[in-house]
Amino acid sequence: MNKVSQTSPADLIASPLYQVNLVLWMATKNNGGRVRPVFANAGYEVLFIERALNLPPELKQTLVQAGVTFVDPASPDFILAGAKKSYVILECKKTMFGADSSTAAQSRSLLLQVPRIFELALVKKAGSVTNVSLIYLSRQDSKHDLLDGINALAEHLKKAKFKTITAGALSLHVSGKAIRLRQSGNVPQPLAHEVGIDALEVQEVADDSDPRPLYLIPWLPDTESENDEYNKRAFAERVKLSAAQVIDSARAGTDVEILLSDVLGLLTLGYDKNLSNAAYRRLKQESKGILEKRFRSVKDVTILSLPDGAGWALTLKDDAAKESILNGLRAYEPPDPQVQLF
């Protein structure tokens, strides 16, 4: 059991994958005490992950006429639902961005999600949403205000007569033996109250171990790349686990097909269906690479590749064959350097 090379807490908090998983733990009440359930305590629950928010055609047309760039649809990392028909759109960022950055177009689309636009995007009846806020979660930057870029985008949109929602930031920093959360800008009230005016401790940091919690989501598309060994390792373990579940569920004495589409469904807990073709292809390629290597190590069971790279087929002669494959799957080897999923 090799220890993954440790990422310093200061680097860890900039990892979007860490942030995404931290949000999930923060939104889970009674979560076992590893992470302070800040969102759950403030009454928020995760409603959607990676939900596409389409803009109405008439708004898009007006934006085009005004020369404003945007993306359609924008898929924020999270949509949280709170009390009194209020919602939070939450994005995790490695670093915040300036008004001229490549992510500005997506931010504009999110800033435009006033209640009526948001209702239409979620197919909700008029009046079912009273408030929508945009929150960015990122690592604290002592040199720049995290919201400079987003505020400039909002001002520009307002000048062009577009209605926008309020934006705020939750910034992570390491202080003492804790990872802490600080708020700035417009954070909606129940959450602002929960976070408070001082930096709120969300996770303890022990001297000798990596503080990250279990990763419920091992990978998300469009997150910025990062060289983090745990991310690669956890991803590989989840890929192998998903394949192992397919194999262990099969009866001895039967033919088994391990379809990559099934593996990806288990791996992503279902969000594979919403990935872009390019993202799905990358995910499939990486997963295939991990499993192919492991299956190659199984010597006493013939494992055949299915046409078109759809997966593998094998005959599970008896329980011993099942054990042999699961033993082969269990080992971990680092991914090829040319694979750039993370």
Added chain:
Amino acid sequence: MDIGDIRTQDEAVQLLEGWAEARRTELGSAVTTRPLVKTYMLEHSEKHLGPSLGRAFAKSGITLTPLRDGDFETIWDSRQQKYVGFLERLINRHPVIYTTEKSDVMDPWVKRLVHRNPSLDRLWISGMTFHRLWSAVLAQSSPNRFGRIVFQHDNLFENAMDLPFSADADESEPEANISMEPTDDEEVPERKATRFAVVDRLSTLERILPAMRSLYGPLRAISQLRFPGARGGGHDFYYNGKVTNRTDSFSEHRLRVRYVLQVYSATTLRAEAATWSGVEKMNVGNTEATKWILGAPVRIQFSQALTPAVFDRFVESVFVRKNRDFNLWGNPIRLGPTKVHVYALDRHVAQQLFIEITNTNILVVIPAATCGNSIHRLVTNVQQFLDPAIDVWIGDQSYESLVNVDIGINALN
């Protein structure tokens, strides 16, 4: 009469009653000459993979054949070419096997049956559930009757040896008041191992047990409990779902098994409700079909921090050497001297579990599925083999409060 000659449930009951009755003269004697009637309580999960009970057994080469006029089925083992007993779907989700085979035949038989069968598991009666059952013993028996409790805790991880271990006492074991005195030539393991059987009047046990528990942690882990029989003897329940009938009545035995199953089943349902009460319902992406649900985490808090050496041996034994009682598959990711993450497969039910283990506790996330028996199994085995005095929480509810179920006469309806 052989099982193969039996055609009706009445005949099956006669056989089992007759078998129990024939042992009446031996009750109370130290050594029995013929095997006891035994019951193996199981859990069958159709939700997970869907095979019917018959198909789940057929997977292991076993044929169930219904008897006339009742719910009993004969159990034919085609590999051994013999009948091994009867099966009854006694309560929902919990079939039981009645047998007169000896334990040294049936214990491994049942172990094989459930071992690679994701839709079948045995019952896992934790020390905490046994304490709930102990209160039922006190409430349902005269204080002058004799009770028998076995406390067993064997810290498999305190030294480097992973000794073979069987929790099922042999049937011919003398019912000594206090057991586990080593014989002259017996090697005493260099690790904490408690097996403490006490037989006394219920009134005495009721008085002394709370004080004993507070003094010595392993006495929180009851692993075997006797419900006294109406006319002598008793029904001995083991932590792994086996029950031996040391009374002269099969019908009384069946009622007692049914009662314990009701307690267990109610506890399982409450544990599952607690897991899903904190449920996070998340829609992943745009469509209903991609809903992702995450149950409330289960937290097992150790009574004292594990040393790094014990921590290492525990992780290695469970995941590298694949301890069969835990039956988990996964490759731990080490994040510190006493912290690992394991994205694991619960091989009893072919279900994913995400597990964080530190020197102070275990946190388990169950992504989605029927999970009650997985929780019972984990708690039972941690109590038996790692720390008998654990505290367990499912979300914000203590496991101890969940097992404190009341089975009223409504259960007879």
